[in-house]
Amino acid sequence: MSKNIYSSIVQFSKEIVDLDPIDLKNARNSRKWLVDKIEDFPLNDDKFPKIYNEENDVQMGSFRRHTKIRPIDDIDFIIVFSAEGTTYQRKSSSSESYELLVPDEAERLNLYTNQNLTLNSIKVVNLLKKSLSSVPHYEKAEIQRNQEAVTLNLKSYDWNFDIVPAFITSSESNGRSYYLIPDGEGNWKKTDPRIDSTRTTEINKKRDGKALKYIRLIKYWNRRATMPTISSYLLENLILNYFDKYEVSTNDQSTLRDLFDYLSTAIYNNCEDPKGIQGNLNNLDIEIKNKISTMASIAKTNADNAIDYTSSDDHRSAHSLWRKIFGEDFPIYG
Numbered sequence: 001m002s003k004n005i006y007s008s009i010v011q012f013s014k015e016i017v018d019l020d021p022i023d024l025k026n027a028r029n030s031r032k033w034l035v036d037k038i039e040d041f042p043l044n045d046d047k048f049p050k051i052y053n054e055e056n057d058v059q060m061g062s063f064r065r066h067t068k069i070r071p072i073d074d075i076d077f078i079i080v081f082s083a084e085g086t087t088y089q090r091k092s093s094s095s096e097s098y099e100l101l102v103p104d105e106a107e108r109l110n111l112y113t114n115q116n117l118t119l120n121s122i123k124v125v126n127l128l129k130k131s132l133s134s135v136p137h138y139e140k141a142e143i144q145r146n147q148e149a150v151t152l153n154l155k156s157y158d159w160n161f162d163i164v165p166a167f168i169t170s171s172e173s174n175g176r177s178y179y180l181i182p183d184g185e186g187n188w189k190k191t192d193p194r195i196d197s198t199r200t201t202e203i204n205k206k207r208d209g210k211a212l213k214y215i216r217l218i219k220y221w222n223r224r225a226t227m228p229t230i231s232s233y234l235l236e237n238l239i240l241n242y243f244d245k246y247e248v249s250t251n252d253q254s255t256l257r258d259l260f261d262y263l264s265t266a267i268y269n270n271c272e273d274p275k276g277i278q279g280n281l282n283n284l285d286i287e288i289k290n291k292i293s294t295m296a297s298i299a300k301t302n303a304d305n306a307i308d309y310t311s312s313d314d315h316r317s318a319h320s321l322w323r324k325i326f327g328e329d330f331p332i333y334g
Contacts, residue, residue: 001332001333001334002334003315003333003334004315005253005315005319006251006252008319008322008330009252009256009322010252011331012329013213013217016070016220016330017070018069018213018216019072020070023070023071023158024072026157027159030157031161034138034152035057035077035079037135038051038079038128038131038163039051039053039056041131042108045131046108047108047111047127048127048131049081049082049108049109049112049124049127050082050108051079051082052080052082052083052167052168056080057077057078057080058078058080058179058194059077059078060076060077060164060191060193060196061074063076064076064197065200065236066200067215067216067232068216069220069223071158071159072158072159073158073159074159074160074161074162075159075160075162076161076164077161077163078165078166078179078181078193079128079163079164079165080166080167080168080179081109081165081166083167084103084105084106084108084109085103085105086102086103086109086119087100087101088101088188089101091187096190096277097183097185097187097188097189099118100119100167100180100188101118102117102119112124114186118187120186121148121165121181121184121186121187122145122182122184123186125148125150125182126145128163128165129145129150132150132152132163137156138152138154146162147182147183147184148164148182148183149163149182150162150163151163164181164182165181168180176192177192178191178192178277179191179192179193191277192275192277195275195276196274199240200236203240203243204243206244207243207247207248211240211243211248214239214243214248214259215239217256217326218235218239218256218263219232219235219236221325221326224327227291227292227295228288228291230284230292231281233281234271234281237271237273237274238263238266238267238271239259239263240274241266241271242259242262242266246258246262253303253307253310253318254307256303257300257303257307260296260297260299260300260303261296261300263292263293263296264294264296264297264300265293267284267289267292268293269282299325302322302324302325303321303325305321306318306321309321315333319331319333320333
């Protein structure tokens, strides 16, 4: 409880939205412990492909970008395998899928190829799934394969691990290297979480370290069940586009108001993948865009009115309006 709306927003951000520091420490430690176990797989199993330790344990997703909100539900990371002379090629001129061509001397990788000696990504994911079931402490965990990762559902923690097998390419003609990860159909596709992480960090620094807080607050608003939700990745990029162009306003209320105003129109625009791989990220249908725009406009109006109440020293009414925006977990005036 607070009688000052600015203090309440800070309290709400720290105690309700941002990750709990103890959970964050435990999550990082448990991920590191699991990565160490996975790196031992090739040492204990001569059929498990060698790991490229120089580039292994590549963190990805909102946990890596410091934009995840409570509770910690999943932690994504990449396990990079040694290519051992494997090459890659686009499956067809119109396809974004790639084939990995395994040489004869890569004996371990050859155990998981198709008849044409291309590496089958489903077999690799299934191998990782099988090997994880032998890890002490996780042998009774629920382990399942999805399109591109192995999901390890933990009983001892609230979060899951999404573990993505990958290979890193040499630098291409554009000077960039990529990670090749499973595409869910047995082939491979490009990604590069380093681009996302670098962009997020640079824009946050550009705005004096304040952008991440607002990304998390808007993600909390988006998660409420009063409207269709935007994918976390799309929403983050929309907000990063805003902060790449606009300054942070003079206070939290004004910045949030401006973000709601921006989202009410930006949701109709294309949002290009900063990695230059996926193209337009905004594939929402028009009905969903309309609903999101409407809810953002309502939030903007409530924020405007809350700012007016604050100017009149009516912090009680301002609290009431922010509770309409963020829900009942927002502090009560008092």
